[in-house]
Amino acid sequence: MIERPITRALISVSDKTGLIDFARALSTRGVALVSTGGTARALGEAGLPVQDVSALTGFPEMMDGRVKTLHPKVHGGLLAIRGDAEHAAAMESHDIAPIDLLVVNLYPFEAALARNASFDDMVENIDVGGPAMIRGASKNHAFVTVVVEPADYGAVLVEMDQNGGATTPALRRRLAAKAFSRTAAYDAAIGTWLSAEAGEATPAFRTLGGGLAQSLRYGENPHQSAAFYRTAESRAGVATAVQLQGKELSYNNINDTDAAYELAAEFDAGRAAACVIVKHANPCGVAEAPSLAEAYEKALACDPVSAFGGIVALNRTLDAEAARKIVEIFTEVIIAPEADEEARAIVAAKKNLRLLVAGALPDPRAPGLAIRTVAGGFLVQSRDASVADDLKLKVVTRRAPSERELADMRFAFRVAKHVKSNAIVYARNLATVGIGAGQMSRVDSARIAARKAEDAARAAGLAEPLTRGSAVASDAFFPFADGLDAAIEAGATAVIQPGGSMRDAEVIARADQAGLAMAFTGVRHFRH
Template sequence: MPVDQRKVARALLSVSDKTGLVDFARALAGHGVELVSTGGTRKALSEAGLAVKDISDLTHFPEMMDGRLKTLHPKVHGGLLAIRENPEHEAAMLAHDIRPIDLLVVNLYPFEATLAKGAPFEECVENIDIGGPAMIRAASKNHDDVAVVVDPSDYAAVIDEMAATGGATLIATRRRLAQKAFARTAAYDAAISNWLAEELGEAAPPVRAFGGKLSEPMRYGENPHQAAGFYLTGEARPGVATARQAQGKQLSYNNVNDTDAAFECVAEFDPGHAAVVIVKHANPCGAAEGATLEEAYLKALRCDPVSAFGGIVALNRKLDAAAAREIVKVFTEVIIAPEAEDEAMDIIAAKKNLRLLLTGGLPDPRARGVTFRSVAGGFLAQTRDNAVVDDMELKVVTKRAPTPHELADLKFAYRVVKHVKSNAIVYAKDLATVGIGAGQMSRVDSSRTAAHKAGEAARAAGLAESLAKGSVVASDAFFPFPDGLLAAAAAGASAVIQPGGSVNDKDVIAAADEQGLAMVFTGVRHFRH
C-alpha cells in the first residue's frame, strides 16, 4: 500500500517557464527542502538569494552538448524511480550513492510556442525537450513516492498542502499531478509528431496522436446529460480557442462549436470588404458583404430573421458602434470579431449575458491543418478544406456565360456553401445569401428548402416576390440529376456554380441551357458532414 504522506526533502527544479518559480522555491526552502537545479533555472534561483545546488553536484558529471545532456543520468533517474522502503532499491541507492528526489518541477522547452511563431525547422528541433519528458515520466510512474509538477498553476496547491502537512504531499495529490504530467508529455509528443508528419507531407502517418490542455470545464456538452470540456491544442489560428472574451457569461459547448463555424466562414471574405455571417446550429443562416458592417449585417439578417434569433454573429473586421446597435436588437448568443471599438463595446455591455469574443485577427482559409472526428473505436483525421474559390479555375459549361454581376455573386455563394452542412444549396443575390438549404438527404430537397427559405424571407420583409428571383445558386457537390438544378431554376435562379463531375453532367448542362441558365464548374467539391 502506498504511504499517504511523503515528506519532501529534496526537489529538482528545471523549467523554461519561470512564472512564480522564485516564490515557489522560496516556500520550499522554508520547509527545509534542498533545492537542486539546472542552467537558467539555477541561475534565477541563485540570483534571488536562494541556496541551490547545481545538477552536476548530484551527478558529478558536467552539462555538455549545448545543454542537451545534463539530466539523463542514473543519479537523477534513480532518485526519481527508486521505490522507498524497497530493500533492493535502497541497497542499490546506497551502493551507487543515489539520493532520493521527492519533488520534480519541470516544464518543457517551448516547442509549441516556437512552432506557432513560424520558426525555422532547425529552431523547432532545438526546442524539442528530451531530458524533461524523461524525468517527468520517471517521477509520474513513481508517484507513490514522488510528486511531479509540470504547470506553474499547481505551485500554490502544493505549497498549501505542504503547509498543512508539515512539508509533505498526499497520495491523492501525487496521483492527480502524475495524470496531468503524463497528459502533458503525451500532448507534447503529439505536437512534435504531427509537425514532423506535416513537414514530411504525410497526410496519414502510421500512428497519429493529438492532445490538448483544458481551457475550461463546461457545464455540459451538447445536452445537459453529457459532460464536456474545452481543450486547446496550441495551434496559433485566430478563433474561438485563442480569443479574448471581453464580456458575457461562460461559453457553452454548442456556443464554441457554432462560433468556430461562424468565424471560419466569415474568414473566407477579404477584410477589405465588410462581411458578416450569422450561424445557427453550426450552419450559416445568413451571410453578406456590404459597404459597412451595419449594411452587411442587415443583409445577412434578411436571409433568415427567424433562425438568427439566438444565433452567432461573426464579423471580418473591427466591430463598430453602428453594427453593434443593430446586432443587439436581436437576441444573440455570441459576437466574434477581430477587434471592437470602445463605443461598440459600451453598447454590447448593456446586454450582460451576450458574449463578445475578440480574436486579434482572422484565420487564413488557405492555411494547412488537420481536423479530427471521433468514431466508435477510433477517429478520422483529414487535412483542412483550404480550397478557396478565388484560386479555382472556373469553367463555363453552358451556352450562356455568367455576367460580371452574376460571377461576383457565384463566387460569394461558393464561399458560403463551403461552410454549410451537406447536402448544401445556397442562393445569393447582390453579395448576400437569400436562401440556404442545409443537411438534407437529397440535393433536390436542399434546393427546395433553400427556395422555401427565400420565399419566407421575402414575406418577412413584406415583399411579394421571393428573394430567390434573379439570384444565383451554389451547390457544394455536383447535381447527380437535373432535378435539383430545375428546382433552382423554378425558384428564380439565373446562374449556377457547382463542382461538376457527375456521370450525368451532360444532362444537367442540357437542362441548364434549356432554362437559359449560366453555369460554371469549379472542379472542387466542398462536402461538410
C-alpha cells in the same frame, strides 16, 4: 501508498512564473533544492541555497545543455522504491540520494511552433531530459511528487502544511496523471509537426494533444460532460480569442462560433465588410457590403427567424454602427478580429451577450487537419483549403454569366463550402437569400432554400422572393435535373456547381433550355 515527506526537490523550469516564491517557500520548510542551468542561476540570484545538478552528478552540463540530467544520480533518486532493500542498497552503494519532489516544465516547443520558428530552432526546443524525468517521477508517484505547471505550486504547499511536510497519495496520483498527459500532449505536438515537415500525410501513428482551456457545464445536451482543449495550432479563431464580456461560452457556442468565424474568414476584409450569422453550425445569413452594418442587415434579411439566438461573425473590427444593429435582437455571441471602444460600450449594455476578439482572421488557404471521432478510432483529413476566388470556372452552357451573376456565383459557392451537405445556396447582390442545409436529397435542399426565401420576402413585405434573378450554388453535382428544376422554379438565373455527374449533359441541356448560365468548378465541398 502513504504520505511522503518532501526533503529534497529538483527544479528545472523554462516557465519561471512563481518560481522564486515557490522555491523560497520550499526552502523555509526545510527542503533542499537542486537545480539546473538558468533555473539554478535564478534561484541563486534570489539568495536561495541551491545545489547545481552538475555538482550532484559530477558531470558538467554539456553539448549546449542537451546533456545535464540524464544520469543515474538523478533518475535513481526519482525511481528508487523507498523501503525496498535492494533499491536502498543500490542507492547507498552508488551514493544516490532520493528526490522527493520534481518540478519541471518543458522547453517551449509549442510557443516556438506558434511563432513559426525555423526548423533548427524547433529542434532545439524539443526537450529530452525534462520528459524523461517527468515520466520517471510519475511512474514512482507512490513516493515522488511531480509538478509540471506553476498552477499546482499552491496545492503542494497546502498539503505540506497540512501533513507535516508531506503530500498525500491522492495529490501525487492526480499530479502524476497530469504529468503523463502533459508529456503525451508535448510529444503529440512534436510528432504532428515533424510528420508535416517530412511530408507524411498519413503517418503510422497519429497522436492528439491539447491543454485544458475551459471546463464546460455540459456538452451538446445537459446529460453530456464536456471540456474545451487548445492544441499547439496557432490558427486565429475561437481558441485564440479573448472574451471581453458575457456569460461563459457553452459547448454549442464554441462549436457554432468556430463555424461562423471560419466562414467570415473566406471574405477578404480589404475588399468588403462581411457578416455571417450562424445557427446550429449552419449559416442562416451571409452578406458582403461596404460597411459591417449594411452587411449585417443584408445577412439578417435572409432568415430573420433563424437568426434569433444566433452567432454573428465579422471580418472587420466591430464598430458602433454595426454593434447597435446587432444588439437589437437576441444574439448569443459576436466574434470579430477586434472591437472599437464605442462598440464595446454598446455591447456591454447586454451583459449576457458574449463578445470575442480573435486578433486576426484565420487563413482559409492554410493547411491543417480536420478530425472526427468514430467508434474505436478517429478520422483525419486535410482541412478544406480550397477558396472560391482561386477556382477557374468552366462555363458549360450556351449563355455565359454576366459580371453580376459571376460575382454572386462565387459568393454563393464560398458560402456553400460551410453549409452541411446536401447544400444549396441562393445569392443575390452578394448576400444569401435562401439556404438549404443537411438534407438527404439535393432537391429537398433546393426547395427548402426557396421556401425560406419566400418566408423572408413575406416578412420584409416584398412582392417576390429574392431568389428571382439569383445565382445558386450546389456543394456537389446535381445527380439529376430535378434539383436544377427546383432552382429554376425559384427564379435562379445562374448556377455554380462542381460538375462530374454521369448526367451532366442532361443537367446542362436543362439549363440551356431555361436560358440559365452554368459554370463548373471541378471542386466539391461536402461538409458532413
